[in-house]
Amino acid sequence: MSTTTLTSIPLCDLKAQHEVLQEELAHAMQAVAASGHYILGPQVKAFESEFADYCAAEHAIGVGNGTDALHLALRALKIGPGDEVITTPFTFVATTEAIGLVGATPVFVDIDPSNFNIDVDKIEAAITDRTKAILPVHLYGQPCAMDRVMAIAERHDVKVIEDCAQALGATYENRKIGTWGHIGCFSFFPSKNLGCFGDGGAVITHDSELAGRVEMLRRHGGKVKYHHAELGLNSRLDEIQAAILRVKLPHLDAWNVRRREIADCYNGQLANLEAIVVPTEEFDRTSSRCVYHQYTLRIAQRDEFREKLTSRGIQSFPYYPVPLHLQEVHASLGYGQGSFPHAESAANECLSLPIFPEFTAEQQRMVIDAVRSVRSQTPQSRLCA
Structure with a gap:
């Protein structure tokens, strides 16, 4: 079987988006090249303003990547050695990497x-006198119950840092x-719902003091050039x-609507298959919206299932196959197998299917037919609009 066949339906097709916007993008990049301003110039300033407006935040600060956004947020809140930060074990390592980099303990x-998000009902029991922050992750684009998280934080006088790397544009209430x-911390890694052509990130806040600290810390800890606090x-x-x-941001809402349409189509045609659990949106869809950075199923015998999809030319990926508490980097924390059974079960069963705004109805039909075929059902899919 040829390589072309094996990768006929990609998990994410970044080239398809570029083809639609290539003239605008080329013009924007050429304008920067001609301007002579390459670091913290007018484009960054304009994007920060537009991004803050989009998020309905008072301040936005552009940074090098999503990991730095988390790191700088923790630094801005003066969290460090001896402090604890409550978070989820089922996420990308950047979440806890940032905690460790400031010397705190996840x-x-x-x-x-x-x-797949942190169980809010279990947060309060984990708070100690060393807890300085709660760091929820809006995984796969699914919003956490933030009113409940904030109520817990206020009762215990701790800060809340939102990891929004996979959920730009999602809403809760x-x-x-x-x-x-x-x-709030964001990543603009190329495959994100809003992605650039390399690494990028941002921090948003309503607090002018925190915004000032992040802005200072992102450029060597100084408010004035060559003077470092x-x-x-x-x-x-x-x-x-x-x-x-800036070229892509005005398209983000339409792209997220398209992701939701794709997810609804998947749900409608895969929900009744044996040993498959489709993602659900826990909250009222009129006020709380998942933006489906990933469309993630729970599947018994996941690895065997994935191999069969690959043989049919369908890319898929398990985000994430090893929960953080079982990773070597966190062995010193003393957790073991069975410490967090729901995260461990999800790591064994999760599988993300192709989803991106330019995903065609025909491509989705092919994915659905492959999934149904693997589950030993005659393909009976229909094209979704």
């Missing part, structure tokens, strides 16, 4: 098996994620990446 809480907590980072969103993001 404290894990198991996930809610219905939505008619409010954009990232604006509920004290700081504390050790910071070199973490500045590139001018050319900002220009690319």
Whole structure:
């Protein structure tokens, strides 16, 4: 079987989006090249303003990547050695990497098996006198119950940092994620719902003091050039990446609507298959919206299922196959197998199917037919609009 056949339906097709916007993008990049402003210039300033407006936040600060966004948020809140940060074990390592980089300790809480996010009912029991922050992750684009998270944080006088890397544009109770907590952190990695042509990230907040600290820390800890108040980072969103993001941002809502349409089509045609659990949206869809950065199933015998999809030319991927509490990097925390059974079960069963705004109805029919065929059912799919 040829390589072309094996990868006929990609998990994410970044070239398809570029083809639609290539003239605008080329013009934007050429304008930056001609301007002579390449670091923290007018494009970054304009994007920060537009991004803050989009999120309905008072401040937005462009940074080098999503991991730095988390790191700088923790630094801005003065979280460090001896402090604890409560988070989920079922996420990408950047979440806990940022916690470790400031010298703090991640404290894990198991996930809610219905939505893959941190189980809010279990957060309060994990709080100690060393807890300084709660760091929920809006995994796969699914919003957490942020009103409940904030109520817990207020009762215990701890801060909330939202990891929004996979959920830009998602809402909870008619409010954009990232604006509920004290700081919201975003990634513009190319495959994200809003992606640039390399690494990029941003921090949003309503707090002018926190915004000032992040802005200072992102450029070597100084408010004035060559005068440094504390050790910071070199973490500045590139001018050319900002220009690319400015071209793409006006399209984001339409792209997210398309992702939801694709997810609804998948749900309608896969929900009744044996040993498959489709994702569900826990909250009222009129006020709380998942943006489906990934469309993730739970599947018994996941690895065998994935191999069969691959043989039919369908890409898929398990995000994430090993929960963080079982990773070597966190062995010193003392967790073991069985510590967080829902996260461990999800890691064994999760599988993300292709989803991206340019995904055609015919491509989706092919994926659905392959899934149904693997489940030993005659393909009876229909084209979704």
